[in-house]
Amino acid sequence: MPIKRTVEKTVLTGFVIVLALFGIVGVVSQRTIVGLVEDNQWVTHTHMVLELLQRVSFDVTQAEASVRGFVITGNDNFETQYDAAKDLIEPLLSDLRLQTSDNPAEQKSIAALESLIRERFAVMDQGIQTRKNGGLNAVLALRNNRGLVLSAQISTLIAQMRSQENRLLAERNLRARQSERRAFVVVLLAVFLAMIAVMGSVFLVFRDLTRRRQIERMKSEFVSVVSHELRTPLTSIHGSLTLLASGLLGPTTEKGTRMLEIAVTNTDRLIRLLNDILDVEKLDSGSMEIRRRLCNGGELIRNAADVMRPMAQKHGITLDVGESETAIWADPDRLAQCLTNLLSNAIKFSDAGGRVRVRAVPTAAELRFEVSDEGRGIPWSKQSSIFERFHQVDASDSRKKGGTGLGLAISRSIVQQHGGRIWVESELGKGSTFFFTVPFRKVEPTNGTQSNTNQSATTDSRRERNAETHPADR
Amino acid sequence: MQRHILLIDDEEDIREVVALSLETVAGWRVTSAGSGREGIELAKKAMPDAVLLDVMMPGQDGPATLRLLRSDETTAQIPVIFLTAKVQSIERERLQGAGAAGFLAKPFNPMTLATEVSQILGWQP
Numbered sequence: 326m327p328i329k330r331t332v333e334k335t336v337l338t339g340f341v342i343v344l345a346l347f348g349i350v351g352v353v354s355q356r357t358i359v360g361l362v363e364d365n366q367w368v369t370h371t372h373m374v375l376e377l378l379q380r381v382s383f384d385v386t387q388a389e390a391s392v393r394g395f396v397i398t399g400n401d402n403f404e405t406q407y408d409a410a411k412d413l414i415e416p417l418l419s420d421l422r423l424q425t426s427d428n429p430a431e432q433k434s435i436a437a438l439e440s441l442i443r444e445r446f447a448v449m450d451q452g453i454q455t456r457k458n459g460g461l462n463a464v465l466a467l468r469n470n471r472g473l474v475l476s477a478q479i480s481t482l483i484a485q486m487r488s489q490e491n492r493l494l495a496e497r498n499l500r501a502r503q504s505e506r507r508a509f510v511v512v513l514l515a516v517f518l519a520m521i522a523v524m525g526s527v528f529l530v531f532r533d534l535t536r537r538r539q540i541e542r543m544k545s546e547f548v549s550v551v552s553h554e555l556r557t558p559l560t561s562i563h564g565s566l567t568l569l570a571s572g573l574l575g576p577t578t579e580k581g582t583r584m585l586e587i588a589v590t591n592t593d594r595l596i597r598l599l600n601d602i603l604d605v606e607k608l609d610s611g612s613m614e615i616r617r618r619l620c621n622g623g624e625l626i627r628n629a630a631d632v633m634r635p636m637a638q639k640h641g642i643t644l645d646v647g648e649s650e651t652a653i654w655a656d657p658d659r660l661a662q663c664l665t666n667l668l669s670n671a672i673k674f675s676d677a678g679g680r681v682r683v684r685a686v687p688t689a690a691e692l693r694f695e696v697s698d699e700g701r702g703i704p705w706s707k708q709s710s711i712f713e714r715f716h717q718v719d720a721s722d723s724r725k726k727g728g729t730g731l732g733l734a735i736s737r738s739i740v741q742q743h744g745g746r747i748w749v750e751s752e753l754g755k756g757s758t759f760f761f762t763v764p765f766r767k768v769e770p771t772n773g774t775q776s777n778t779n780q781s782a783t784t785d786s787r788r789e790r791n792a793e794t795h796p797a798d799r
Numbered sequence: 800m801q802r803h804i805l806l807i808d809d810e811e812d813i814r815e816v817v818a819l820s821l822e823t824v825a826g827w828r829v830t831s832a833g834s835g836r837e838g839i840e841l842a843k844k845a846m847p848d849a850v851l852l853d854v855m856m857p858g859q860d861g862p863a864t865l866r867l868l869r870s871d872e873t874t875a876q877i878p879v880i881f882l883t884a885k886v887q888s889i890e891r892e893r894l895q896g897a898g899a900a901g902f903l904a905k906p907f908n909p910m911t912l913a914t915e916v917s918q919i920l921g922w923q924p
Contacts, residue, residue: 344816358856367822449835509885553855553884556884556905557813557884557903558812559906560810560813560816560905560906560907561810561813561816563811563813563906563908564813564816564906564907564909565816565822567909568816568819568820568823568909568910571824571909571910573823573824574819574823592906596906688820691887702851
């Protein structure tokens with residue numbers, strides 16, 4: 326069915342689109358998160374470099390202050406302070422080198438800074454030595470302003486480096502915000518597209534399902550209209566032929582009578598086929614109602630046997646009807662249809678003089694109906710396919726036996742609608758037994774009221790169904 | 800006992816077959832009408848024992864004809880049996896509500912038609 330494929334294709338396409346979009350969302354989210362983590366690391370790193378630079382600057386200033394104090398006062402405490410500051414500067418510088426190892430431009434600045442600072446410390450060492458050896462005047466006599474120049478250079482360089490780092494920080498922050506915004510837009514877009522894809526496929530699926538239902542309704546209408554339209558001419562043909570064949574309208578030649586018999590038999594078959602097709606359509610479309618009420622299993626098989634007795638007599642078959650009084654909750658008309666179907670098959674496939682038995686055997690949870698014959702049996706390979714439509718054991722059977730090929734399929738549907746099972750056990754050359762079960766179920770209140778209001782209609786419908794199913798037997 | 804049946808059906812062939820069946824098999828008398836309107840007039844004039852009424856007819860259909868028969872006091876008591884090619888039970892319920900005595904499905908068996916009519920109406924064969 327082309328529409329079925331469309332529905333599946335639509336669902337699949339929608340699914341693939343949504344999956345792809347979620348994939349995109351996943352990748353973008355992952356990349357954004359990784360980017361944010363990286364940016365965050367960079368920001369932390371920049372802060373660290375900034376702090377180190379500040380500490381270097383502070384250390385140098387501290388050292389300078391200590392030297393000045395020592396030169397002026399000659400107090401040893403100042404020298405101790407200076408030594409502490411001097412000891413601290415190398416680790417700070419190596420830390421700084423380490424932190425900026427990835428940035429060649431910064432490395433260059435740091436190298437410059439290092440040499441300036443070393444020189445500055447050398448000048449300060451010299452100052453301290455001069456003070457120790459020659460006193461304050463010796464220092465003053467040096468008239469050396471190299472220290473001041475170096476100090477200014479160091480401050481300038483550190484200020485440059487700090488502003489460089491601050492610029493980097495601003496850039497990194499900007500980049501992080503941009504990638505955040507981009508990720509937000511992509512995720513939002515993907516979610517939006519996924520929603521459109523989902524809504525689109527839901528819409529298409531619904532449209533296709535509606536169309537399919539429409540086609541099914543059209544098919545069902547078509548079948549019932551055709552069956553009705555065929556019924557009108559068939560009524561005239563069947564009526565005329567039956568009256569002619571009855572001989573009531575005057576004698577016919579022997580060959581003529583035979584021809585009429587053939588015509589009547591085949592019209593009957595056509596009518597049965599029409600009724601069965603209508604039944605199958607009703608089962609397919611789910612419009613065959615099961616009207617359950619309390620009924621007696623024994624009565625069902627006795628009634629079915631009564632209906633089939635004329636046919637059995639015609640074929641020279643004895644009907645053996647079992648005793649049973651078990652009550653079940655079922656649709657008696659539909660079960661009668663099953664039983665007459667099975668009995669009709671059993672009679673058709675028995676040899677003259679044979680015996681057909683029908684039983685209703687109660688078990689723990691269900692009532693089991695059994696129809697057995699002593700006919701030719703059904704090969705193992707066909708035992709399940711015979712319940713399919715138009716599947717007969719032998720292709721010539723429908724012609725020879727006048728069946729429609731739908732009886733067992735209809736019976737199976739009816740039994741299944743009652744919650745039961747249908748199957749066959751058979752041995753070639755010895756006969757077959759068809760079984761079907763109807764579970765003992767609790768009364769459902771809705772069905773109960775339904776069946777009560779329609780009780781009178783069912784009586785009529787049974788009468789009518791018999792007329793439909795076995796026009797020749799009446 | 801000779802019964803008198805009024806048959807209302809728009810299909811001429813079916814009218815003939817039904818008439819022939821009831822006349823030759825049961826020896827009843829059959830009056831035929833090709834439309835609901837004609838049928839109602841004939842019913843008033845002939846006062847049949849029962850009416851066999853087709854459901855699907857152009858113009859005034861079976862249920863409409865039945866309502867008119869019921870609304871006229873001369874014909875209100877005549878039992879009516881529907882002849883219908885529609886076998887769905889929903890359809891049957893609708894017709895049941897219209898006040899028919901019963902249904903006969905098309906195609907019918909001409910050999911047993913009279914017996915079935917008698918059964919529905921409770922007539923002695």
